[in-house]
Amino acid sequence: MKRAGVLTRRRAAVVLIGALVVLLVTIAASLYLGAVRLSAGEVVGVLARKVGLSVGPEPSIRAEAVVWQIRAPRITMGIITGLALAFSGTALQGLFRNPMADPHLLGVGPGAAVGGALGTLLGGGAGAIVGAVVAGLLTAVVLRLLVETRATERARFILMGVALGLALSAWVGFAVFAGDRTKVPPVEFWLLGGFSTSTWTMVGRSIVFVAAGAAVIVGGRRNLDVLALGEAEARHLGVDVGVFTSVLMLAVGVAVGAVVGAAGVIVFVGLLVPHVVRKLLGPRHGLVLAGCAVIGPLFVVGADLAARTLFSPVEIPVGLVTAAIAGPFFLWLARRDAGVVT
Amino acid sequence: MTRVSVRGASYRVGGTAIVEDVDLEAGEVEFVAVVGPNGAGKTTLLRLIAGDLRPSAGTVSLAGKAPSDLRPQALALLRAVLRPDSGGGIPFTVRTVVALGRHPYRRDPANSAARDAEMVDEALAATEITHLADRVVSTLSTGERTRVTVARVLAQDTPIVLLDEPTTALDIGHQEATMALLHSVARQGRTVIAVLHDVNAAAAYTDRIVVMDRGRVRASGPPAEVLDDALLSEVYREPIRVVPHPFRQTPMVLAARPLPDDDEA
Numbered sequence: 001m002k003r004a005g006v007l008t009r010r011r012a013a014v015v016l017i018g019a020l021v022v023l024l025v026t027i028a029a030s031l032y033l034g035a036v037r038l039s040a041g042e043v044v045g046v047l048a049r050k051v052g053l054s055v056g057p058e059p060s061i062r063a064e065a066v067v068w069q070i071r072a073p074r075i076t077m078g079i080i081t082g083l084a085l086a087f088s089g090t091a092l093q094g095l096f097r098n099p100m101a102d103p104h105l106l107g108v109g110p111g112a113a114v115g116g117a118l119g120t121l122l123g124g125g126a127g128a129i130v131g132a133v134v135a136g137l138l139t140a141v142v143l144r145l146l147v148e149t150r151a152t153e154r155a156r157f158i159l160m161g162v163a164l165g166l167a168l169s170a171w172v173g174f175a176v177f178a179g180d181r182t183k184v185p186p187v188e189f190w191l192l193g194g195f196s197t198s199t200w201t202m203v204g205r206s207i208v209f210v211a212a213g214a215a216v217i218v219g220g221r222r223n224l225d226v227l228a229l230g231e232a233e234a235r236h237l238g239v240d241v242g243v244f245t246s247v248l249m250l251a252v253g254v255a256v257g258a259v260v261g262a263a264g265v266i267v268f269v270g271l272l273v274p275h276v277v278r279k280l281l282g283p284r285h286g287l288v289l290a291g292c293a294v295i296g297p298l299f300v301v302g303a304d305l306a307a308r309t310l311f312s313p314v315e316i317p318v319g320l321v322t323a324a325i326a327g328p329f330f331l332w333l334a335r336r337d338a339g340v341v342t
Numbered sequence: 343m344t345r346v347s348v349r350g351a352s353y354r355v356g357g358t359a360i361v362e363d364v365d366l367e368a369g370e371v372e373f374v375a376v377v378g379p380n381g382a383g384k385t386t387l388l389r390l391i392a393g394d395l396r397p398s399a400g401t402v403s404l405a406g407k408a409p410s411d412l413r414p415q416a417l418a419l420l421r422a423v424l425r426p427d428s429g430g431g432i433p434f435t436v437r438t439v440v441a442l443g444r445h446p447y448r449r450d451p452a453n454s455a456a457r458d459a460e461m462v463d464e465a466l467a468a469t470e471i472t473h474l475a476d477r478v479v480s481t482l483s484t485g486e487r488t489r490v491t492v493a494r495v496l497a498q499d500t501p502i503v504l505l506d507e508p509t510t511a512l513d514i515g516h517q518e519a520t521m522a523l524l525h526s527v528a529r530q531g532r533t534v535i536a537v538l539h540d541v542n543a544a545a546a547y548t549d550r551i552v553v554m555d556r557g558r559v560r561a562s563g564p565p566a567e568v569l570d571d572a573l574l575s576e577v578y579r580e581p582i583r584v585v586p587h588p589f590r591q592t593p594m595v596l597a598a599r600p601l602p603d604d605d606e607a
Contacts, residue, residue: 097431226445229432232394232425237498238418238446283433 012287015280016294023298030075030305035313036066043067069199077198077206078304079297081263082273084210084255086296089270090277090288091217091248094224096147096157102271103256106161109267110168111139112253112260113190117175119261120184129205129261136257139168140249147245185264192317193266195304206262213255220248221285228283266300266319268326273299275333299326345370345533346391346502350400352557353386360386362557363400368550370501373528374535375544378554379578384537385506387554391535392423392504404502418446421502422495424488426510432479436490439479440465443497465493468523470516484511492520496527503527505536509543521547541595545569546587553577569593 031043045056046067059067085103092101103109112132119131146160172190185197223244227234234241256270277291303321310316348366352359361383368374376384389395390402393409402409404420412420422443432439440462447453466472469489474482479490488511495503508524509517517540525547528534538544544551545565553561553568555577561568574582574595581598588594 222445222448225434225438226442228434229439229442230425232423235394235414236392236418236421236423237442238415240414278433284438 008282012281012290016290019291019294019298023294023301026298026302026305027075027079030078030301031067031071033305033309034066034071035308036062038063038066073200073203074195074198074304075301076200076203077195077259077262078301080203080207080210081195081259081266082269082296082298082300083214083293084259084296085266085269085300086273086277086292087214087217087289088252088256089272090274090285090292091220091224091252092270093274094227094285095245095248097228097230098158099275100158100271101161102268103252104265104267104270105158105165106143107164107168108136108139108143108253108256109260109265110165110172110191111142112136112257113172113265114168114175115257116261116264117172117179117184117190121175121179124183125199125202126205129202129209129258132261133209133254133257136255136260137250137253139164140253144246144249188317190260190264192319193264193322194307194315194317194319195263196308196315198262202262206258209258210255213251213253213258216247216251217255218289220244220251221289224285264317264319266303266322268322268330269296269299272326272330275330279333343370344368345405346535347403348387348391348400349403351387351390351397351402352399353383353390353395354398359557361390361397364554364557364559366391366552366559366562368533368535370533371528371531372533372550373525373548374533374550374552375548376535376537376552376554377539377541377544378560381556382554382577383557384554386557388423388504388506388535388537391502392421393417394423415446418498418500420500421504422498422500424491424495424503424505424508426488426507435476435478436471436482436493437462437466437475439490440493440497443494443499446498461497461499465496468496469493470519485513485516488512489516489520492523501532503532503534505534507537507539510539517543541569541574545595546590546592566593569595 031047032038032040041056042059042063045059046064048055049059050068088103088108089101092103092106093099095101112135115135116128116132119127119129121127123130142164143161147157169191173187176184176187176190223234223239226237226239227241229237231241273292273296274288277288277295281287281291299322300318303325304318307318307321308315344367346366346368348364351361351364353361364387366387376387378384386395390397391404393412396410409417441458443465444458444461447458466475469492471486471489471493474486474490479487482490488508492508495505503524505524509520512520521543524534524536528549536548548565550563551565551568552559553573560577561573569584571583574584583596583598584593585596586593
């Protein structure tokens with residue numbers, strides 16, 4: 001038994017380090033590749049000078065702008081987004097013991113997008129994040145009330161969430177078309193996502209909320225394990241299920257709001273990544289979250305790299321890439337191993 | 343001393359009384375069985391004691407406190423609960439699930455990881471599932487899962503242990519082993535209350551039997567006093583005879599319905 005425990009830990013460490021290496025390679029590729037062709041030396045030169053080293057050739061102003069002002073913030077925003085969505089998916093799937101639970105599918109993402117669009121109208125870039133966080137929180141509260149009243153049945157709960165999400169997606173359109181379209185990003189940005197507008201300022205605003213939400217979710221990892229035994233069992237083991245559900249859903253609202261306000265709704269990350277991680281690392285939520293912190297960012301940064309290089313110089317919405325990759329993969333996973341999705 | 347006290351407790355849904363005016367007292371070192379036909383209100387009574395439900399009338403008190411006045415955390419240090427076959431879809435290993443029984447102690451400064459491991463090992467050994475420790479729970483049989491839950495409940499190490507049909511899915515060997523285990527758990531100074539379908543198991547191992555029917559307690563006392571032909575036949579609506587066990591000093595309950603062959607003969 002002890003041996004199996006050690007083996008599990010060793011395997012987890014190997015998987016996590018492996019995924020981290022792949023993530024670092026993807027980040028390096030994302031810094032190097034793009035519509036503007038730069039040499040590897042130029043990229044290294046820019047980055048080295050940011051940490052105070054004079055390595056590589058003295059970078060041009062253009063290289064500095066492309067690598068540090070465009071590519072680096074969008075990669076960072078991708079990392080934050082991947083982590084926030086994968087954590088939120090893990091939290092919701094654990095809370096509702098439902099493999100289909102996902103922040104976007106349940107309407108939190110679209111709700112946050114409505115707030116993001118309205119927030120942009122009122123207060124520009126800062127307004128987008130704040131508006132999306134507030135709207136994400138409100139959607140989480142609505143969802144929480146639906147669960148409380150009569151939707152605890154698994155299938156019905158998901159259906160209600162999907163209806164909520166579709167209705168809110170329509171409201172994103174209203175918010176965009178009713179507003180000043182020169183100021184508000186287009187509907188496709190909000191509903192399909194994109195990092196082309198990411199800046200360091202945006203990263204700074206978003207990361208605060210994501211850190212708070214993620215910290216709450218990580219703090220709930222043991223309670224999520226207990227909840228896997230069932231709601232009654234969790235109560236018998238001392239979990240205040242009602243309070244815990246509320247706290248975690250609010251954390252999801254904040255984290256999802258903060259990334260939707262910055263990058264729009266990017267589908268399938270919250271749904272798929274936790275399943276992949278559980279497949280690799282097992283069902284304990286501490287390990288699942290550790291895996292999500294690497295594989296979530298890997299998936300989003302990789303998808304963004306594809307979104308801007310596949311049809312270069314044309315950039316396609318990143319949500320199209322995530323859906324195109326994750327949809328079939330999810331079907332394969334679901335068919336191959338019924339245990340993953342039931 | 344009384345540790346569990348139920349006084350005049352009723353639980354009604356709509357106009358229907360599921361449990362009606364029930365009194366039950368259980369001491370600090372006592373193994374109590376609750377028996378009765380399906381729908382008698384046994385599970386509801388257990389849920390009232392566990393604090394899952396609030397009585398519509400009357401009171402429940404655990405170590406002098408009403409469960410509804412305690413925070414879930416405090417309640418979890420006072421009573422552990424086994425529900426019938428919970429855990430079909432649990433993806434964790436047996437050891438992980440049993441270790442989750444230690445969840446209520448995670449912020450207890452007097453507790454330690456070593457103590458947790460020790461309690462988990464003891465619980466695995468006591469329920470004879472040490473060899474299953476690394477199996478995933480959802481791959482086990484119903485009977486094995488029941489023993490995992492018994493182990494989890496033991497690992498929780500509470501003064502009050504409530505079990506709803508802990509032996510129903512078990513073969514005769516594991517049924518006897520589990521009853522003997524619960525008996526010794528009670529002897530260590532715990533209050534064990536179990537809903538049982540097997541009246542013989544109750545007669546052999548428990549200190550007191552509470553017979554319920556239609557939401558009410560029909561009789562309560564030591565097995566030898568409580569179990570008789572008339573009461574059981576009436577409660578179960580089935581001819582039943584109680585005879586002395588041939589070699590145990592306990593009553594033995596037998597179904598006495600004439601067999602189909604007897605009619606033809």
